[in-house]
Amino acid sequence: MVEFSEQRLGSLVSILRRRGIILPAFEIHGGAKGFYDFGPVGGRLHRRVIQHWVSHWLKNGNIVELSCPTVTPFQVLEASGHVGEFSDSMTTCNSCEEASRADLILEDFHPNPDALSMEELQDLLERSQPACPSCGQSDWSSVELQNLMFNTAIGSGKSAKAGFLRPETAQGMFTSFPSIYRHFRERLPFGALQVGKGYRNEIAPRQGMIRLREFNMAELEYFIDPEAPLSEEIDGWSEPVNLIADGKGEESLTFSAALKQGMIRHTTVADFMSKTMTFLVEVGIDANLIRFRQHEADEMAHYARDCWDAEVYGSYGWVECVGIAHRGCYDLEAHENATGQRLRAWRGFSEPRIEQVDGWTIDGAVAGPVFRGDAGSIKIALEKLPADVSFPLEVAIDERMVKVSQEHVKRVQRTESIAGEWYIPHVIEPAFGIDRIIWHILDHAFNDTGKDGEEYSMLRFKAAVAPVDYCVLPLFEKDGMGELALKIHQRLCAEANVVSILDGSGSIGRRYARADEIGVPICITVDHQSVEDGTVTLRQRDDGSQTRINISDLTS
RNA sequence: GCGGAUAUGGUGAAGUGGUUAUCAUCUGAGGUUUCCAACCUCAUGUCGUGGGUUCAACUCCCGCUAUCCGCACCA
Known part of the structure; x- marks a missing residue:
């Protein structure tokens, strides 16, 4: 560990x-x-x-x-609740210009000021006049929301939108x-x-x-x-x-x-x-x-x-x-409420539901001219009534009572077949x-326990995320080894989703150390034998083990 | 936001009110070397930023910015 x-x-x-x-x-x-x-x-x-x-x-x-x-336009994040929930209520001291969170300075005056609305905070601030924690005065500006979102203007000038x-x-x-x-x-x-x-x-x-x-x-x-x-x-x-x-x-x-x-x-x-x-x-x-x-x-x-x-x-x-x-x-419900668009899915019933409708509705030709603008609301109210009511009848519309008589209504009796319903998905x-996550990959991959008693740092990345797949190292940059290494490096880089680096400077041990430090899983070393028989050494980062393989078998 | 600490080559550190700022390491070039940070020579590269005090500031003072720790905040 x-x-x-x-x-x-x-x-x-x-x-x-x-x-x-x-x-x-x-x-x-x-x-x-x-x-x-x-x-x-x-x-x-x-x-x-x-x-x-x-x-x-x-x-x-x-x-x-x-x-x-x-x-993102203002309305989207207003609908989602971020404009309201993602902000702190701030007030500024008119005496020293220090900004404070309104709910924090009101903590002594209310059990849970965090739950108050802007208006309630404003009201409580004016009534209780808390002292400024910075200068001691009690002269506060009006409460404003300071949002944790970066705001910007979409467009410019008067046509700009928040x-x-x-x-x-x-x-x-x-x-x-x-x-x-x-x-x-x-x-x-x-x-x-x-x-x-x-x-x-x-x-x-x-x-x-x-x-x-x-x-x-x-x-x-x-x-x-x-x-x-x-x-x-x-x-x-x-x-x-x-x-x-x-x-x-x-x-x-x-x-x-x-x-x-x-x-x-x-x-x-x-x-x-x-x-x-x-x-x-x-x-x-x-x-x-x-x-x-x-x-x-x-x-x-x-x-x-x-x-x-x-x-x-x-x-x-x-x-x-x-x-x-x-x-x-x-x-989905929040965006639906804000836009009036249907953000729902259809759920078909295994068998259509047969519903008997037995009730009342308005007789449009008579009720329309009589009730004018109220006709719609009266229709909705009537359709909720059971079949056994009798007219005339007082119906509640927007906290008013409207008298509806027999001539305004007609009986509805029919059988409906309902195939399914709209619902808001969860x-x-x-x-x-x-x-x-990347931070913790690095934190967990980092190994500085040393090697042979010396200080030695290594990032043990999983092969799936290692930033560099191969490091190609010519043992020396002479006798054709440098050229062969360059060729191998270029061939690896041409592969899709493969990253190779070429390193020819310094002793071989130093170069292994450099590769280990950035977590290259495999180093490919080109030596004299490589030039003669086309084989190279593969060296594993985690245990230093080496195997010799053919250059043609390099990519899998 | 509050309190405390810090800021010097790429990295890690030393140091001074006064000539050209020190060391290690890294990096680059050359040499040497047949597989785990070897060695030799040479080279590049630093005082966070703005102001003040002073004949002179990297050094002293103040502001800013950034980093670290605690509290608060945030998920």
Whole structure:
């Protein structure tokens, strides 16, 4: 097991900078908090992890990949609840100009100011006149929302519309629901995933890559019929995993056992937790340093019904890297309410339901001219009445009573056959913080335990995500060895999805060390014999073992 | 946001109110070398940023920016 320490973190960070894996962005201009570059080696690592993530979920067979804009109009994020929920209420001291959070300075005057509306906060602020924590005066500006989203203007001048940089990729998947529904020929379940940048204007970015202002997210929205029968089957990780259920301690259980006990509340959630576990291990996270923690009811995001975080242990302690949330019908319903568009799926009944309609409705020709604008509401009210009422009758419309007499109505008696119904699908969302995962891949791959008593650093990447696949090393750059190495290098680079580097400077040991430092799994060494018989030495990063093979057998 | 600490070649460090800022390592060139950071020669490359004090500031003071730690915030 790795010993995480300050020293280890320090030498890891210095290797990441020196070798161009992860570095602070815009450094020549002084840098900017919460922004990082993936450098010449890190960029490739980032790509590999994302590729692996996408194909991991596409394996499911009913999932498509989307790419939606990062700039998002105001209304979209207002409908989703982000404008309201993703912000803090701020007020500024008119005396010293210090901004404070309104709910925090009102804590002494209300048991839970966080739950108050803007108006209530404003009212309470005026009545209680709390002292400014900075200067002691009580002269506050009006309460304003400060949003954690980056805002921007779409267009310019008077025609500009308000917008935000998206705080999550998910909303694009919801607003695209009709198109995805059509693509899958209206049959659930199906999913859409997206990998891309998200933005949050964090008050205090911290801990290197752990909290960023611009970050890579990978999200899957999986749409299900909440009434469809669920299989008990769970794919993927079958070993016990550490689970922390809401209000309970840590337990080691398999996902299917946790589901059977009701600890995990939904089969699909359990299935995705299991697939998440498999993914994390495949990209190189240590299985023993992963745990799943269920959100308590009061920390659940505004949209969630059940939520589990996959947390990974590393140099910064336990860090949430994945959230798997049962969002219910929250999002589609919210966008439906805001737009009036139907974001639903059709559920056919196994047999059409025969319904006897026996009641009343208006006689349009008579009631229309009499009730004018109220006719519509009266019709709705009448159709709710049982068959055994008698007229004249007082009907409540918008808190008024309207007298309806026999001549305004007619009896409705018919048999309806209903083939199915529209419903709002539920959504299970696994959301991955790619940067946090990459950080922990690096943290867990880093090995500085030394070699032969000397200091020696190595990144033991899994082959699936290693930024460089091969390092070609001519033992010397003479007698044709340099030329042969160049030829091999070029041939490898021509292969799809293969990255090779060529290194001819320094002693062979130094070059193996350089390759180990950026985690190249295999070094190919060209020596005198290579020039004569066309064989080369393959040297494995993790154990230093060597085998000689034919150049023609190099790529598999 | 508050409190504390820090900022010197790519990386890690030393140091000074006064000539050309030191060391290790890395990197590059040449030499040497038949497989795990060997050696020799040469070379490139640094005082975060803006202002002030001073004859003179990398050094002292102030602001800013960034980094780290704690608190708060955030998921």
